[in-house]
Amino acid sequence: MAAVTTSTERSLNKLAIVGVLIVTIIFLAPIYWIASTAFKPRNLATTIPPTVVFQPEISPFVKLFTKRSQLRTAPTPEQYAAAPWWERLVFDGGEKVVRSGRGEVQWSGYPNRFMNSLIVAITSTVLAVGMGTFTAYGFSRFRIKGEQDLLFFILSTRMLPPVVVAIPMFLMYRAVGLNDTHWGLIILYTAFNLSFSVWLMKGFMDEIPKEYEEAALVDGYTRMEAFFKIVLPEAATGIAATAVFCFITAWNEYAFALIMTNRRAQTAPPFIPSQVGSGLPDWTVIAAGTFLFLLPVAIFTFLLRNHLLRGMSFGAIRK
Amino acid sequence: MTQIELRGVQKYFGAVQVIKDLNLKIDDNEFIVLLGQSGCGKTTTLRAIAGLETIDGGDVLIDGKPVQHLKAADRDIAMVFQSFSLYPHMSVYENIAFPLRATRKSKAEIDSEVRSVAKTLQISDLLARKPSALSGGDMQRVAIGRALVRRPKAMLMDEPIGALDAKLREEMRAEIKRLHIKQGSTTIYVTHDQIEAMSLADRIVIMHEGVLQQVGSPDEVYSRPANLFVAQFVGSPVMNVADVAVAEKASSASVTVGGAATGFEFPRALLSKLNGHASDKLALGIRPEGVIVRREATEGFLPVEAQIVEPLGSFDIVDLKVGSTMLRARTRSGFVSGPGVKVFARIDPAQAHFFDTASGKSLGVRL
Numbered sequence: 001m002a003a004v005t006t007s008t009e010r011s012l013n014k015l016a017i018v019g020v021l022i023v024t025i026i027f028l029a030p031i032y033w034i035a036s037t038a039f040k041p042r043n044l045a046t047t048i049p050p051t052v053v054f055q056p057e058i059s060p061f062v063k064l065f066t067k068r069s070q071l072r073t074a075p076t077p078e079q080y081a082a083a084p085w086w087e088r089l090v091f092d093g094g095e096k097v098v099r100s101g102r103g104e105v106q107w108s109g110y111p112n113r114f115m116n117s118l119i120v121a122i123t124s125t126v127l128a129v130g131m132g133t134f135t136a137y138g139f140s141r142f143r144i145k146g147e148q149d150l151l152f153f154i155l156s157t158r159m160l161p162p163v164v165v166a167i168p169m170f171l172m173y174r175a176v177g178l179n180d181t182h183w184g185l186i187i188l189y190t191a192f193n194l195s196f197s198v199w200l201m202k203g204f205m206d207e208i209p210k211e212y213e214e215a216a217l218v219d220g221y222t223r224m225e226a227f228f229k230i231v232l233p234e235a236a237t238g239i240a241a242t243a244v245f246c247f248i249t250a251w252n253e254y255a256f257a258l259i260m261t262n263r264r265a266q267t268a269p270p271f272i273p274s275q276v277g278s279g280l281p282d283w284t285v286i287a288a289g290t291f292l293f294l295l296p297v298a299i300f301t302f303l304l305r306n307h308l309l310r311g312m313s314f315g316a317i318r319k
Numbered sequence: 320m321t322q323i324e325l326r327g328v329q330k331y332f333g334a335v336q337v338i339k340d341l342n343l344k345i346d347d348n349e350f351i352v353l354l355g356q357s358g359c360g361k362t363t364t365l366r367a368i369a370g371l372e373t374i375d376g377g378d379v380l381i382d383g384k385p386v387q388h389l390k391a392a393d394r395d396i397a398m399v400f401q402s403f404s405l406y407p408h409m410s411v412y413e414n415i416a417f418p419l420r421a422t423r424k425s426k427a428e429i430d431s432e433v434r435s436v437a438k439t440l441q442i443s444d445l446l447a448r449k450p451s452a453l454s455g456g457d458m459q460r461v462a463i464g465r466a467l468v469r470r471p472k473a474m475l476m477d478e479p480i481g482a483l484d485a486k487l488r489e490e491m492r493a494e495i496k497r498l499h500i501k502q503g504s505t506t507i508y509v510t511h512d513q514i515e516a517m518s519l520a521d522r523i524v525i526m527h528e529g530v531l532q533q534v535g536s537p538d539e540v541y542s543r544p545a546n547l548f549v550a551q552f553v554g555s556p557v558m559n560v561a562d563v564a565v566a567e568k569a570s571s572a573s574v575t576v577g578g579a580a581t582g583f584e585f586p587r588a589l590l591s592k593l594n595g596h597a598s599d600k601l602a603l604g605i606r607p608e609g610v611i612v613r614r615e616a617t618e619g620f621l622p623v624e625a626q627i628v629e630p631l632g633s634f635d636i637v638d639l640k641v642g643s644t645m646l647r648a649r650t651r652s653g654f655v656s657g658p659g660v661k662v663f664a665r666i667d668p669a670q671a672h673f674f675d676t677a678s679g680k681s682l683g684v685r686l
Contacts, residue, residue: 211404217391220421233408
């Protein structure tokens with residue numbers, strides 16, 4: 001980019017910065033809202049105008065992880081004193097933690113759903129990126145009959161909205177017993193992400209000069225060894241970028257998770273809104289659930305941010 | 320002891336034949352340069368020897384054994400690529416050690432061999448660096464080190480210094496030559512740069528459109544080109560080629576260039592050597608140093624006019640108009656003061672070549 005010189009250009013530049021700031025604020029506002037609500041006392045969650053300054057508390061997270069019921073009678077001072085600190089927070093909100101006959105704390109459905117989300121998203125990402133990398137390598141390096149048609153066919157799986165196939169998929173899954181199973185969702189998400197993964201990885205593979213492998217072949221290695229020792233490390237950037245995109249898709253997927261699962265393998269996205277339920281919803285608990293749900297993607301993306309930036313601009317840089 | 324032989328090698332890319340019936344025998348310790356324009360099939364030939372390209376016909380033999388069905392890894396040949404192809408995620412040390420790791424040698428052996436090669440190439444202090452932190456010349460040294468470390472049967476080099484700047488290219492050229500003399504391995508080197516070819520090769524193999532044109536020592540291909548292509552491809556500035564008519568005179572032969580009024584004088588022996596070759600299919604080839612220029616009228620010299628003078632430092636190249644054609648002559652610097660100057664020229668018969676224009680082949684006439 002040419003250096004900014006004239007005063008018009010300077011003021012345009014400032015205007016652009018202001019524009020970018022405004023857009024950033026618009027995009028970050030909902031995330032701020034969720035994060036702040038997750039730490040608010042329940043009575044401040046729905047005030048108009050919104051409360052900005054408040055004493056943060058973690059009772060929404062305690063409530064998120066435990067099964068609770070309404071308190072009919074206030075706890076006795078002995079009960080209150082005997083309860084652990086986090087149970088007292090529930091008492092303070094006019095509820096009590098449900099315990100089994102043997103006095104064990106009953107967990108809410110959230111931790112399970114969260115684990116399901118992790119299992120499904122991680123496994124399907126590994127599968128989609130793994131298969132995509134091999135397929136892309138094949139397309140990139142070998143002359144394949146009907147290569148263009150095959151690549152188009154792979155892409156075409158993304159051309160119709162996934163939800164169009166929801167009912168046939170549901171019937172098929174029920175027939176083969178994949179309903180409400182982890183593998184059911186993993187297969188589904190892997191299939192969704194595979195075409196994307198193949199195309200993205202092919203772009204990266206094409207950018208890796210084939211002389212690297214040829215050098216390895218001449219140096220005494222088999223093609224498979226050359227792939228693992230030379231191509232994979234070179235493709236790390238592409239793999240990371242593809243993994244982030246696949247993970248986000250699988251992590252955020254809502255419609256199929258809602259249709260295909262209900263209990264055992266249900267992921268967090270359909271679970272969180274189901275907690276709005278009947279009666280007065282506790283928005284702080286929902287915000288806490290959403291906030292925790294945002295974290296893995298945020299952390300994953302943050303860790304791979306350098307690769308991701310490169311991934312977004314792939315093809316734009318010539319070596 | 321490594322001999323490489325190509326027997327009737329054919330290679331197609333789709334419908335295009337890129338190597339046409341190539342036969343070549345390379346002796347042990349020989350430095351062979353494959354020379355030709357881009358697209359002439361020289362790199363494909365090299366890759367076929369390395370095992371990176373399959374061939375559609377013929378045999379590739381290493382030490383008498385056909386290897387065309389062997390994988391690259393099993394041919395025990397090392398290759399240096401134009402793009403260096405150093406593995407970017409590995410240090411210089413790891414790059415050089417990489418071929419040895421495939422042979423499952425012990426750590427200590429690998430270490431001593433890597434260090435010994437690094438010492439030979441004077442890159443010992445670079446071993447810890449990544450390729451991205453190296454200069455072009457050092458990258459090429461590392462690439463050569465990686466090829467040498469395994470002590471392969473043969474070294475293949477695909478325009479190894481083509482990506483370097485002119486000064487570095489000259490340095491590396493000398494270094495490659497020194498290394499070859501010291502290590503003495505059979506080497507096949509691909510280039511389109513005839514100066515590189517002349518300075519490095521024991522024998523030059525000139526290719527054009529997939530066909531081998533001539534194999535010979537640098538002196539042979541320069542002073543006895545087999546055909547018009549070789550004549551004009553080798554040598555800088557290029558050889559003058561002009562259609563000529565030969566006529567008999569009392570005590571000599573007259574060679575008329577470009578329909579000029581008078582012809583250049585040649586010994587009478589030319590007539591018998593041409594042996595009645597049809598005049599309309601005859602071309603004369605003469606290198607610029609074979610065109611002798613005088614300032615004053617001399618017996619046997621034709622008056623000509625200088626059109627362009629190109630000063631090249633140690634000498635000048637002067638374009639002389641002879642009839643309708645231009646002959647380029649090499650003169651001392653400043654010998655011809657500028658365009659438009661009248662001078663006198665003669666062609667040195669000893670340096671003249673005669674070609675059949677229909678086939679392009681040299682008639683082999685030496686005077």
